Amino acid sequence: MPVRRISIVDFRNLVAVDLELAEGRIAVIGDNGQGKTNLMEALVWLTTASSFRGAPTEALVREGAEHAILRAEVESEGRTTLLEVELAAVGRNRMQVNRNRVSRVRDLLGHLVATVFGPDDLALVKGGPAGRRRYMDDLLIASHPRHHSLVTDLERILRQRNTLLRQAGGRMTREVEETLDVWDDKLAGIGEELGRARRDLVVLLRPELADILDVLGDGTRPATMEYESHWLDMGLGPALVEARRDDIRRGVTTVGPHRDDLCIGLGGMPSRTHASQGEQRSLALALRLGGHRVLAERLGVEPVIILDDVFSELDPGRAGRLVGLLPSTQVFVTAAGSLPEGIDVDRVIRIEAGSVASDSEAGA
Amino acid sequence: MYADAVQQVIDELGRLPGIGPRSAQRLAFHLLETDPTDVERLTAAIVEMRSRVRFCTRCSNISEDDLCTICADTRREGSVLCVVEEPRDVVAVERTAEFRGRYHVLGGSISPIDGVGPDQLRIRELLARLEPEAVAEVILATNPNIEGEATAMYLARLLEPLGVEVTKIASGLPVGGDLEYADELTLGRALEGRRRLGGD
Ligand SMILES: [Zn+2]
Numbered sequence: 001m002p003v004r005r006i007s008i009v010d011f012r013n014l015v016a017v018d019l020e021l022a023e024g025r026i027a028v029i030g031d032n033g034q035g036k037t038n039l040m041e042a043l044v045w046l047t048t049a050s051s052f053r054g055a056p057t058e059a060l061v062r063e064g065a066e067h068a069i070l071r072a073e074v075e076s077e078g079r080t081t082l083l084e085v086e087l088a089a090v091g092r093n094r095m096q097v098n099r100n101r102v103s104r105v106r107d108l109l110g111h112l113v114a115t116v117f118g119p120d121d122l123a124l125v126k127g128g129p130a131g132r133r134r135y136m137d138d139l140l141i142a143s144h145p146r147h148h149s150l151v152t153d154l155e156r157i158l159r160q161r162n163t164l165l166r167q168a169g170g171r172m173t174r175e176v177e178e179t180l181d182v183w184d185d186k187l188a189g190i191g192e193e194l195g196r197a198r199r200d201l202v203v204l205l206r207p208e209l210a211d212i213l214d215v216l217g218d219g220t221r222p223a224t225m226e227y228e229s230h231w232l233d234m235g236l237g238p239a240l241v242e243a244r245r246d247d248i249r250r251g252v253t254t255v256g257p258h259r260d261d262l263c264i265g266l267g268g269m270p271s272r273t274h275a276s277q278g279e280q281r282s283l284a285l286a287l288r289l290g291g292h293r294v295l296a297e298r299l300g301v302e303p304v305i306i307l308d309d310v311f312s313e314l315d316p317g318r319a320g321r322l323v324g325l326l327p328s329t330q331v332f333v334t335a336a337g338s339l340p341e342g343i344d345v346d347r348v349i350r351i352e353a354g355s356v357a358s359d360s361e362a363g364a
Numbered sequence: 365m366y367a368d369a370v371q372q373v374i375d376e377l378g379r380l381p382g383i384g385p386r387s388a389q390r391l392a393f394h395l396l397e398t399d400p401t402d403v404e405r406l407t408a409a410i411v412e413m414r415s416r417v418r419f420c421t422r423c424s425n426i427s428e429d430d431l432c433t434i435c436a437d438t439r440r441e442g443s444v445l446c447v448v449e450e451p452r453d454v455v456a457v458e459r460t461a462e463f464r465g466r467y468h469v470l471g472g473s474i475s476p477i478d479g480v481g482p483d484q485l486r487i488r489e490l491l492a493r494l495e496p497e498a499v500a501e502v503i504l505a506t507n508p509n510i511e512g513e514a515t516a517m518y519l520a521r522l523l524e525p526l527g528v529e530v531t532k533i534a535s536g537l538p539v540g541g542d543l544e545y546a547d548e549l550t551l552g553r554a555l556e557g558r559r560r561l562g563g564d
Binding site: 066091153164167175178179181182183 | 385477
């Protein structure tokens with residue numbers, strides 16, 4: 001699903017960028033702060049309806065402008081889909097697919113799917129479970145937009161339930177119990193669906209991870225991957241009943257998919273604490289690439305790949321092996337300065353002060 | 365920034381739902397350029413509305429008398445109650461012309477984040493209507509979002525043991541949306557295809 005054209009107006013420091021794009025590898029080069037990552041952030045907004053830096057919408061609209069406009073033509077199975085988004089500094093965003101207004105985020109999703117490798121991916125392995133849950137949920141949403149409402153509904157129910165628990169102040173009255181029953185019912189239904197979807201996803205990811213590490217790693221120890229959940233086997237409904245007294249006492253929901261983790265082991269030890277920096281880097285890359293393969297299989301088409309400022313942190317050997325593993329699809333590579341030796345691209349776009357300063361076929 | 369009188373209007377308008385600072389400013393300057401008689405007509409209409417309109421003592425729908433026009437209409441079926449969150453939802457259901465019963469307006473939905481629990485809604489008033497009005501069926505038409513569904517579930521658990529048939533408007537409504545934004549046809553169909561809770 002290559003992007004055939006992208007145009008961006010008033011997004012972060014990008015005033016007006018309009019690029020026709022072909023398949024192949026495209027380098028986006030520029031010093032820090034010039035706008036190369038902003039270009040990628042704009043593209044990725046169209047795939048997730050959110051900023052991959054977690055920025056609020058008002059931070060995305062260029063200072064002094066009222067709206068940012070993102071437009072992309074995406075080719076899929078011989079047809080072109082036009083995605084258009086107007087981000088408002090104040091008020092609601094507007095989204096269109098093929099000139100038809102869509103009001104739900106999930107209706108924008110799925111037309112353009114991207115796998116993003118970022119400079120902070122090491123946190124997937126080294127960081128806390130929240131990042132790994134998000135990794136799984138992002139993959140689920142990209143593979144099926146209906147998962148989007150599952151994830152947002154779960155967040156909303158948890159906020160409501162936790163607020164209710166805090167309001168109860170540790171005391172279990174009849175009113176609290178009756179209202180909790182209702183939230184628990186909703187939480188159990190949605191939580192189980194999400195938990196099962198994540199567990200199924202991990203089954204698909206596992207062989208990909210092993211396969212990629214075979215090539216990418218330095219002949220290291222075998223990796224394992226488990227979805228860790230203390231309630232999935234018994235069911236979330238019964239688990240919530242069991243945890244209720246504890247939940248009321250602590251004023252927070254202590255069991256559910258929001259407490260689960262994706263446990264990655266290396267040689268039988270948790271990779272979070274018992275792996276070298278190099279091994280952790282390979283694992284992080286393997287998680288991204290493995291996710292990409294699962295998506296490609298599920299969608300029947302290769303998503304776009306974005307490698308955002310990834311090579312500055314990689315040694316040449318691992319960087320070269322990663323490039324060797326990339327499937328043939330549209331790939332964007334951003335870097336400050338120049339790309340490392342041995343990474344061939346078809347086109348080089350240089351971004352300076354929010355505009356395209358030069359654009360050339362590589363090697364021409 | 366602006367003359368005090370202008371700033372005051374901007375501040376007041378900015379308090380209205382859906383009006384941000386920029387829209388408030390635009391509206392205030394628009395009002396400044398409007399013919400004075402038009403402005404007077406608008407303010408008079410608002411004052412008139414506030415002095416004449418109150419809430420129906422039975423169903424809490426907006427009304428100019430003790431009872432709203434629907435509660436006062438003897439041709440409406442008294443045995444079927446449609447429970448909605450807000451008076452504007454009454455308007456949405458009425459537009460479908462599919463419903464011949466009466467309403468009960470809850471005044472919101474269960475939402476701890478907003479400080480709304482069952483006690484803050486007009487649920488006691490709903491229960492008090494069942495016997496005197498010989499209600500046989502309660503249709504739950506709360507908004508198709510998390511809070512609306514939780515409220516419907518809460519009411520169903522409360523009402524079913526009392527021997528009232530409890531139905532919920534059929535899905536097919538845009539999930540996450542508001543009842544008032546559903547078009548007549550969709551809402552009409554949802555009303556027709558309502559289901560017994562727990563039965564599906
Ligand atoms: Zn009434």
